[in-house]
Amino acid sequence: MVIIMLRSMTGYGRAQYDSAEYKITVEMKTVNSRYLEINVRLPKKYSFLEKNFKEVVQGKIHRGRVDVWIGIEEMNRSGYNVKVDKELAMDYYNSLKELANFLDISPQISIYELCRLEGVIILEEPEPDQEKIWKNVLIPLEEALDQLIEMREREGANLKADLEKRNENILHMIEEIEKNIQK
Template structure:
């Protein structure tokens, strides 16, 4: 089952220390790119969160944001940055010694200086709470991408049927084109020789050359095989976007060969229809993980 690379999800989880809010956006991307914003947490916790994302997202760009609204007891504490205070005191002593200045610092002066008061933020939530929020968020994102993938699958299946229908009409038309060519060949030979009797051997030779040069049986068979491969791939699980893209390239190659070999207008009209459907399929596959 194909899964879309695009999706959106939100979660809200309530705990004794406050509420956790999560938001996830998934976008198309050739490779896997993860941008994750968490409340202040150590490196190990962030890596664990990334591993959760990788379990759900195999390809595309994933933007994950986790925030919280904390209760009053969950806020951090203020403290004096002693290193900064020492630096300011040292600067004052230097001014006195180098320039003969007098005076001294007061508590009010020191508290007014930049970075004297440091604010230590408290996480308020344990690591397992944050990771649980990430897990819940990615599960919902996965559901959204799966729903979108079902719509993509339905559209792709419909277009594959359109291609198969046009290809069947080409296959049905092919023997008639040989007969038409034979009749035209006979008419031209009659016109050239000005006689109702023509060389049957020559006609058969020319017809054999035509069939050999313009026969599209192999291309039809291979294109049918690519359609079957495409359908069976849609029934598998896991990432399939790149494989589908490769199959499309082969479908384009066979279709172009059929068009270049055929000099029959009805066949060429159906080749154009097939190309249009393949292009629409290519656009959809760009959304598939």
């Protein structure tokens, strides 16, 4: 007797991992596709992780289109450096004053408005520790992947039961037809 394990092509998994440094959310879904196609969406800063994600997913899923979404929120902002481009701010200020004079309106420029202009405030982010972030991301990735696979297996079991029931109905109809033919 051969036991066949059916898996549905559709599935979903979601996991979240919170540490002192990161809050990481991984969501995955799969849909029917003849070949394996993996699409990873994550913050640009962490694009170096994409290859690792694909390798882990390929280790457990062999067919279908897999969409993976990763959200990474840093809980500790130490190491960030905020700079002000004073020359650019002064250029903006002078240009806005000049425009106000040209339009014959009162130049009321607040520091808040000036800081919102492109390039005045510069946030320098530290380079992420690739090994540390990968270790943190791997935890919810594997959990979401396990949930997705479990869902595909449950759906596969439902499909198998449905197919077996339909097969029994067909066999029963064949028996009825054969009885009627013999009469």
